[in-house]
Amino acid sequence: MVTSNRRLDLTFAALADPTRRAILARLARGDATVGDLARPFRVSRPAISKHLRVLERARLVRRTREGRVSRCALDAAAMRSAAEWIERYRAFWMGRLDDLKRYVEQSPTTHTTKERS
Amino acid sequence: MVTSNRRLDLTFAALADPTRRAILARLARGDATVGDLARPFRVSRPAISKHLRVLERARLVRRTREGRVSRCALDAAAMRSAAEWIERYRAFWMGRLDDLKRYVEQSPTTHTTKERS
DNA sequence: GTAATTGGTAACTATATGGTTACCAGTAAC
DNA sequence: GTTACTGGTAACCATATAGTTACCAATTAC
Numbered sequence: 001m002v003t004s005n006r007r008l009d010l011t012f013a014a015l016a017d018p019t020r021r022a023i024l025a026r027l028a029r030g031d032a033t034v035g036d037l038a039r040p041f042r043v044s045r046p047a048i049s050k051h052l053r054v055l056e057r058a059r060l061v062r063r064t065r066e067g068r069v070s071r072c073a074l075d076a077a078a079m080r081s082a083a084e085w086i087e088r089y090r091a092f093w094m095g096r097l098d099d100l101k102r103y104v105e106q107s108p109t110t111h112t113t114k115e116r117s
Numbered sequence: 118m119v120t121s122n123r124r125l126d127l128t129f130a131a132l133a134d135p136t137r138r139a140i141l142a143r144l145a146r147g148d149a150t151v152g153d154l155a156r157p158f159r160v161s162r163p164a165i166s167k168h169l170r171v172l173e174r175a176r177l178v179r180r181t182r183e184g185r186v187s188r189c190a191l192d193a194a195a196m197r198s199a200a201e202w203i204e205r206y207r208a209f210w211m212g213r214l215d216d217l218k219r220y221v222e223q224s225p226t227t228h229t230t231k232e233r234s
Numbered sequence: 235g236t237a238a239t240t241g242g243t244a245a246c247t248a249t250a251t252g253g254t255t256a257c258c259a260g261t262a263a264c
Numbered sequence: 265g266t267t268a269c270t271g272g273t274a275a276c277c278a279t280a281t282a283g284t285t286a287c288c289a290a291t292t293a294c
Contacts, residue, residue, distance in 0.1 A: 012133035016126050068261040068270050076210030083203045093193030164283055185240045185291040
């Protein structure tokens with residue numbers, strides 16, 4: 001299983017913070033400026049700016065400057081990758097252990113013996 | 118959207134490390150001892166022990182001591198929760214933006230105005 | 235009983251994270 | 265051209281993370 005994936009590291013790390021998940025939830029309702037995103041939170045603007053940088057590095061959010069305003073939008077690709085990784089365990093958590101073993105053992109191209117990057 | 122969820126924090130943080138993802142991938146093939154898990158990696162046993170503690174705190178792995186051997190097994194619940202959270206964005210990454218907006222705006226019980234714990 | 239094995243803990247280090255305040259650059263408004 | 269606003273950067277702090285080596289406890293094997 002391709003477990004060494006810098007992109008996946010960044011994505012999951014970005015999702016591990018409640019403020020960042022709230023930002024993503026907000027962006028799911030539509031694009032927003034940095035100010036819009038910061039308003040509901042008790043944290044300072046620089047803190048939000050840092051969170052946005054984390055989300056950008058993880059390619060979960062795209063930021064474009066329009067004049068003096070920054071517009072933020074969801075970016076789908078990274079979240080899809082994260083979902084796909086987790087999805088591999090669906091058989092397990094649904095109790096279909098045999099399915100999972102078969103998946104893991106019969107998909108050599110999606111696995112690697114070198115498990116660290 | 119319920120974005121403040123300590124359990125999700127722990128789960129996504131646990132998934133953000135390639136060694137831990139490799140451990141989970143190994144456990145998907147069946148239970149294993151700590152030694153089994155440590156063998157493929159270049160890192161020391163204590164490092165693996167720490168990773169396992171992170172995975173346990175996130176409830177992704179269960180550890181049971183049998184004599185002097187520790188047996189580790191996947192635990193499904195936490196990964197399912199993570200998948201469910203990400204799943205909400207499926208409509209977005211599939212380009213069905215209207216669906217997502219409708220979902221986000223019409224599910225008041227699954228959202229909260231206080232976005233931090 | 236002694237020795238070997240498993241694996242956990244302690245103590246330490248280096249780096250990353252999340253937050254702050256203070257400040258600056260650029261744009262928009264008047 | 266000032267003034268006000270948006271938002272990014274710098275410098276700093278506290279805490280968490282990922283790793284190390286050294287050591288210990290308990291179980292198993294001889």
